[in-house]
Amino acid sequence: MSDSASEERPHTRAEEPPRQTGAEQTPLDRTYDVVVIGGGAVGENVAARVVQRGLSALLIEQELLGGECSYWACMPSKALLRPGEVLRAARAVPGAAQAVTGDLDVRAVLERRDAFTSNWNDSSQVRWAEQTGITVARGRGRLDGPRRVVVQLSGDTEERPVEARHAVVLCTGSQPSIPPIPGLRELRPWTSREATSAKEVPKRLAIVGGGVVGCEMAQAWARLGSQVVLLERGERVLEALEPFVGDLLADALRADGVDVRTGVALRSASREGEGPVTLATDDGEITADTVLVATGRAPRTAGLGLETVGLEPDARLDVDDSCRVTAVEGGWLYAAGDVNGRALFTHQGKYQARMCGDAIAARARGEHASPVAWSPFAATADHHAVPAVVFTDPQVATVGYTEAQARDEGISVRAVEHDLGQVAGAALRADGYTGRAKLVVDQERLVVVGFTAVGPEVGELLHAATVAIVGEVPLDRLWHAVPAFPTVSEVWLRLLEAYGL
Structure with missing residues (x-):
């Protein structure tokens, strides 16, 4: 079974029809x-x-x-993000960095994206x-x-x-949900569909919303050459996650040239004819050629x-x-x-x-x-062990509760954190490796109920945490799951040591 069972401006409008095979319909039974x-x-x-x-x-x-996943979400968005991630990773390792002499080939990136969507x-x-x-x-x-x-x-x-x-x-x-902001819907803005299927790099892209879609697309298009401004009305991007997540990710986006503005609300949007878009915020006006609305789904x-x-x-x-x-x-x-x-x-x-x-x-x-x-x-x-990865660079990997969510559920918790850059496997992976990991422990049952990590390619750490939470593995047993050295997974040992084992 497949995993789905598993624009010069061609696809810049949500109501344009997708391309089907044109195969004949099978006669229907009653x-x-x-x-x-x-x-x-x-x-x-x-x-x-x-x-x-x-x-x-x-x-x-x-x-x-x-x-959606196959054609406008998971597959094309990750195909857009991966080339920039690989290039950044090579530049973070002396020896490899000297061999990298160019920037991303936009046409090749988009063609690879198109291949993953089968055009x-x-x-x-x-x-x-x-x-x-x-x-x-x-x-x-x-x-x-x-x-x-x-x-x-x-x-x-x-x-x-x-x-x-x-x-x-x-x-x-x-x-996608488009908030009732004056003039916004009339602009017929990009949603996640247009953002993942566009055929050209927008010169100036304004993104409304600092959630997963907003952050991923901000980084993808910035690394492909777009001037990106990201507007988030909350205190930080990815605000529902552990506080350090938004802080580290905002730093990474700014390093890529994204103008990240938090605590900023959009008041209205307008466009004169075919000219640029003007976004009025409570922090001044922004001019853009394309607007992506990434404020949630219904x-x-x-x-x-x-x-x-x-x-x-x-x-x-x-x-x-x-x-x-x-x-x-x-x-x-x-x-x-x-x-x-x-x-x-x-x-x-x-x-x-x-x-x-x-x-x-x-x-x-x-x-x-x-x-x-x-x-x-x-x-x-679905109730307590939903794993998720934000495929930005650095990646964000989460499963189970945040510390705040666990406390809201009435769980007696203790949380410990560790700097991923201090793990030998991470330091070997890239010079200046920056990241953090956090474990949330139920103090009564002595089992893990939450895990969050930020760092390059930490998504590959997530299944171990998912198994620990779903399996309700006691900490004194988890201590015997010895991570290989030198791998980034050694952070599990460091987190358990921080807990006191």
């Missing part, structure tokens, strides 16, 4: 065991899982099969789905009562009714027909740990991935998809599939 609306990474995984368990599945997608052509995804046994429908799907979906195929005005024997699963993801529920099953049209889709929508009688409606708002990460959405698919299949067989903590059908990691 009934399927499972109907999945939304064919991104999560929908693909739900459909594949139930087919593997012996059920039939219809997967409905109106854009590109593979969804926004989803034929390989369609082939995979069909070979897996999934029926793919190009078009829109919406609910029309219990276990009933109407499908409007692309290029067709007719709506076709389809019945689901066991379940309908909503996997429609999320969409579940994509409009037009899903929620009202036909007793829900409000824009209702929050509360789900249990098997992703079953709790407010709908009969237990047949599920929502997995960003649309349920639990954990807006591709890996967590695919994790939910596996739990959801297995629960649907078990219930179809009449087996007990209660979403309790010990059940294999319960997405319990």
Whole structure:
């Protein structure tokens, strides 16, 4: 299974259609065991899982099969970031630094990005789905009562009714939110989609929002030659994380030439004709050629027909740990991935998809599939062990609680930190290695409940922390997991020593 199951100004407007394969539509049956609306990474995984368990599945997608992650988020954004990261890493090691004589080749970077998106052509995804046994429908799907979906195929005005024997699963993801700032929406600004698919480097780029998308795109386009200003109304970028994260990352962005402005709110936006954009802030005016709005995302529920099953049209889709929508009688409606708002990460959405698919299949067989903590059908990691990496340079790796979050949950915690630059493996990796790591420990159970690290390529440290948290490994046992020398993972030893072991 693929990992998705897994502009001169061509794609600078969000409403432009993606490029599909143009393959002929498969004739639809009247009934399927499972109907999945939304064919991104999560929908693909739900459909594949139930087919593997012996059920039939219809997967409905109106854009590109593979969804946001494959074409406008995870893959293209990381492809844009990686070349600059490699170049900086080479320049940080004497001997290699002397061999580096040029800057990034913008055209080559964009071509590599395009290769990772298959040039926004989803034929390989369609082939995979069909070979897996999934029926793919190009078009829109919406609910029309219990276990009933109407499908409007692309290029067709007719709506076709389809019945689901066991379940309908909503996997429609999320969409960028544009705040109600005067003039901003009228500019038709970039969102994450345009920022990851642009064909030219914007001369002057203003980014509104200092979250993950804002920080990643600020660094990517700055290293490709754009003059970038980043506006964050909070005290620091990535404000929800440990305080040292935002401080270290802001320093790194400024070193790349990004004008990072925190504690600054955007008041209005305007443009005269085809001229530059003027952003009025409480810290003065900013002029830019392109504006990226990166202020968060909202579940994509409009037009899903929620009202036909007793829900409000824009209702929050509360789900249990098997992703079953709790407010709908009969237990047949599920929502997995960003649309349920639990954990807006591709890996967590695919994790939910596996739990959801297995629960649907078990219930179809009449087996007990209660979403309790010990059940294999319960997405319990969503509650306390969500790993995430911000792929800036330095990277930010987090899993579990921050110290503040743990205290808010009523956990008696102790936190310890260590300077990554003092770890031998890090010092060998790059001259002037700068980073920090933090461990949050539950003092009553003596287990790790949170981990955060900032530093070059620290994302590769994250799974060890995730295993420690999910496995609830006692500290006195974790002490015997000896890190190899000299690796950056030696920070685990240093953190446990700081704790007192």
